[in-house]
Amino acid sequence: MRFKIDEGSPIYRQILETFIRQIACGQWSPGEKLPSIREVAEMARVNPNTIARAFQELERTGLAETKRGEGTFVTTDSNAIAECREDTARQIWTEFLEKIRELGFTNAEIKRLASGLKEESV
Amino acid sequence: MSVTMQGQKQCQQALAAVHAIYEQPAVELTNLVKRYGLKRALDGVDLTIESGKVVGLLGHNGSGKTTMLKIIAGLRSPSSGTVKVFGMAPGVKTKQRVAFLPEVNAYYEWMTIDYLIDFAKSFHPDLSWERAEVLKKFMDLKGESKVGALSKGQQARLKLVIGLARNADLMLLDEPLAGIDPPSRARILQALVGEFRQEHQTLIISTHEVKEAEPIFDHVVFLREGKVALQGNAEALRDSTGHSMEELFGEVLE
Incomplete structure (x- = not known):
């Protein structure tokens, strides 16, 4: 696991987002055990208190749960994961729209692009 | 009183004692001044450092970092103001719980690494051989190497092995990364994060x-x-400034 950290914004949030994206794209399966706080701290070379905070927030999203003395596990609630995947997609979609509108693209043009994509891919 | 009740009471008392230690600040400095001749190395420092934290003491050369660490370690006395380490004035009692890792290497060159660890254990009985073994491997050091033959990076890693093997409640590290090759720096930071025990430890790292x-x-x-x-x-x-600590270092201290 690799973490790219931008020290100019809160680090716990970046660790949290990394896990959310990885759970959303299925890099961690439902019910799978996540690495411990200390393991993540060592890998990322980040303060364990910061990692603990990221894990707390991850639990709050409902994507993971901590079992006492056992560790933190990805939720088995597939609806929660599907929802998170949609949320993440919507986030990326919004960012994409902002960028492409800056280029002066209209909705019709964006739709035309999207339909072209459908034919050439898969 | 029944046996279980007595046991419970003892247990509660022990827990309360542990909490009292944990909630006490590791370090409290009040209006601390240190003069060297006419120069004020420390000029009225008020600072409380909570237990269980990793603290970065940041400043240029000559800003007073080393002086502050030495006063907390009990190696220098302040000109005025007060110092408390775990609620006590620095002395024999606090020194048992404090490890100070100076920037300069003070080890005898003729010693081998294993001999040095034994030597360090003779005046720091809390040093654990098992921990030293694990750390030595992690830091890629060989017990039979002579201290005098080590590179600068290896010497810095050796200092960390001895410091971390003590598992002191308060560790003071003076410039542990200065002038060291990048792979050694990465190793040192990884060991610090991996060995840090927030339940009882506090780290102050000047850099x-x-x-x-x-x-x-x-x-x-x-x-x-x-x-x-x-x-x-x-x-x-x-969060509040949108800057990294490195950027703030530039803004605050230039």
Whole structure:
């Protein structure tokens, strides 16, 4: 696991987002055990208190749960994961729209692009 | 009183004692001044360092970092003001719980690494051989190597092995990364994060190489000309200023 950290914004949030994206794209399966706080701290070379905070927030999203003395596990609630995947997609979609509108693209043009994509891919 | 009740009571008392230690600040400095002749190395420092934190003491050379660490370690006495370490004035009692790792290497060159660890254990009985073994492997050091034959990076790693093997409640590290090759720096930071026990330990690390070290800090203290120029929780400062600690170092101290 690799973490790219931008020290100019809160680090716990970046660790949290990394896990959310990885759970959303299925890099961690439902019910799978996540690495411990200390393991993540060592890998990322980040303060364990910061990692603990990221894990707390991850639990709050409902994507993971901590079992006492056992560790933190990805939720088995597939609806929660599907929802998170949609949320993440919507986030990326919004960012994409902002960028492409800056280029002066209209909705019709964006739709035309999207339909072209459908034919050439898969 | 029944046996179980008595046991429960003892247990509660022990827990209360542990909490009292934990909630007590590791270090409290009040209006601390240290003069060397006419120069004020520390010029009225007020600072409280909570237990269980990794603290970055950041400042240029000559800003007072080393003086502050030495006073906390009990190796220098202040000209005025008060110092408390775990609620006590620095002395024999606090020294048992404090490890100070100076920037300069003070080890005998003719000793082998294993001999040196034995030697260190003779005056630090809390040093654990098992921990030293594990750390030695992690730091890629061989017991039979002579101290005098080690590179600068290896010497820095050796210092960390001996410091961390003690598992002291308060560790003071003076410039552990200065002038060391990048792979050694990465190893040292990884060992610090991996060995740090927030349940009872506090780390104060002085450095002017902020970029690499800053993700391991809970709290940062910027020192300028013997005064605290800025201090706070690192994540809160990132959130409120949008800057890294390295950028703040430039802004606050230039």
